[in-house]
Amino acid sequence: MPAKITTLTKTDLASYIELVRAGFGAELAARGTSIAGVARLARVLLSCRSLPLRTIELLTHRGLFILLAKEGGRAVGMLTVLKKSVPILIGAYVREEYRRSGVALALIDEALSRLKGLGYLRVQGAVFDHTAQLLVERAGFVPYDHIDLYQRSLPLGTGYPADGSVQRARRVDIPRHPYDLGPINALTGVRTRRLVVRSGQREALEAMLIALPHQRVGEVQLRIIPPASEGALHALLGAADGWFTKLGRTMISVSLHDDTQALASILIEEGFVKRHSWVQMAVDL
Numbered sequence: 241m242p243a244k245i246t247t248l249t250k251t252d253l254a255s256y257i258e259l260v261r262a263g264f265g266a267e268l269a270a271r272g273t274s275i276a277g278v279a280r281l282a283r284v285l286l287s288c289r290s291l292p293l294r295t296i297e298l299l300t301h302r303g304l305f306i307l308l309a310k311e312g313g314r315a316v317g318m319l320t321v322l323k324k325s326v327p328i329l330i331g332a333y334v335r336e337e338y339r340r341s342g343v344a345l346a347l348i349d350e351a352l353s354r355l356k357g358l359g360y361l362r363v364q365g366a367v368f369d370h371t372a373q374l375l376v377e378r379a380g381f382v383p384y385d386h387i388d389l390y391q392r393s394l395p396l397g398t399g400y401p402a403d404g405s406v407q408r409a410r411r412v413d414i415p416r417h418p419y420d421l422g423p424i425n426a427l428t429g430v431r432t433r434r435l436v437v438r439s440g441q442r443e444a445l446e447a448m449l450i451a452l453p454h455q456r457v458g459e460v461q462l463r464i465i466p467p468a469s470e471g472a473l474h475a476l477l478g479a480a481d482g483w484f485t486k487l488g489r490t491m492i493s494v495s496l497h498d499d500t501q502a503l504a505s506i507l508i509e510e511g512f513v514k515r516h517s518w519v520q521m522a523v524d525l
């Protein structure tokens with residue numbers, strides 16, 4: 241019998257958290273994410289028939305839904321859909337004993353059909369291994385970018401020559417993090433900071449710093465404005481170190497895309513280690 245696909249409600253929260261623990265518990269622990277904290281946040285968002293979640297979507301035009309696959313009433317698979325200008329599918333997981341029977345594909349097909357019904361034209365997803373890539377390719381996705389995540393502990397060493405002044409900016413030309421909901425961040429506990437590094441009169445780098453609640457890691461997304469110097473990156477990392485440490489974060493991660501891969505050797509020199517790689521995939525609906 242094909243799995244029944246439903247939207248997560250408060251009733252299924254316990255089995256959903258069990259799936260999160262089974263599927264991504266080790267990875268989340270390595271990132272310092274508290275699953276108990278995530279469960280508390282989810283309980284609040286799904287309370288009163290998901291009124292808080294629906295209100296956030298109304299105010300920010302960003303939202304999310306979580307699909308559960310059930311076999312005989314048991315939750316056996318899940319998929320999260322983040323709704324933004326181009327929605328993103330994340331966190332596909334199917335219990336081992338139910339794999340290779342089309343559960344994940346059914347979850348993805350359901351997500352795509354709902355998003356198409358809502359008028360979206362394109363959907364993205366990031367995969368970190370070949371199996372997941374084969375899966376989303378079956379649903380029509382094709383690769384368009386590649387991300388390497390570099391991570392290390394804080395504080396950073398201070399012996400690297402920084403070149404450039406770091407200033408806060410109102411806007412940067414970097415896509416918003418999926419969990420950055422603008423003014424609603426004050427309620428969810430997400431902290432963001434936009435920075436520009438100037439060398440002389442010129443802008444050399446733009447960056448977005450993100451500190452999610454329930455995590456020990458502060459995340460850095462960046463954009464190089466060529467010809468950026470090595471010193472500009474050191475200046476940025478110094479500023480990120482200061483802000484994340486003030487917020488109590490003990491680790492820092494930097495995501496490098498195809499167009500910022502040239503910075504990898506500098507990060508490695510500073511003691512960063514490549515923790516993950518993803519292929520960014522997308523499908524037109």
Ligand SMILES: CC(C)(COP(=O)(O)OP(=O)(O)OC[C@H]1O[C@@H](n2cnc3c(N)ncnc32)[C@H](O)[C@@H]1OP(=O)(O)O)[C@@H](O)C(=O)NCCC(=O)NCCS
Pocket residue numbers: 263331332333334335338339340341342343344345346366367368369371372374375376378
């Ligand atoms: C990846 C995952 C979600 C797939 O779930 P699933 O329900 O077994 O996938 P499906 O049965 O729907 O597979 C659909 C298609 O994907 C591809 N696929 C799925 N698993 C595969 C595997 N282990 N090897 C090769 N191809 C695979 C196949 O093309 C498959 O079609 P087929 O069975 O007709 O050949 C599951 O293996 C899983 O939970 N893995 C651990 C978590 C994870 O890696 N998530 C992805 C995060 S990016």
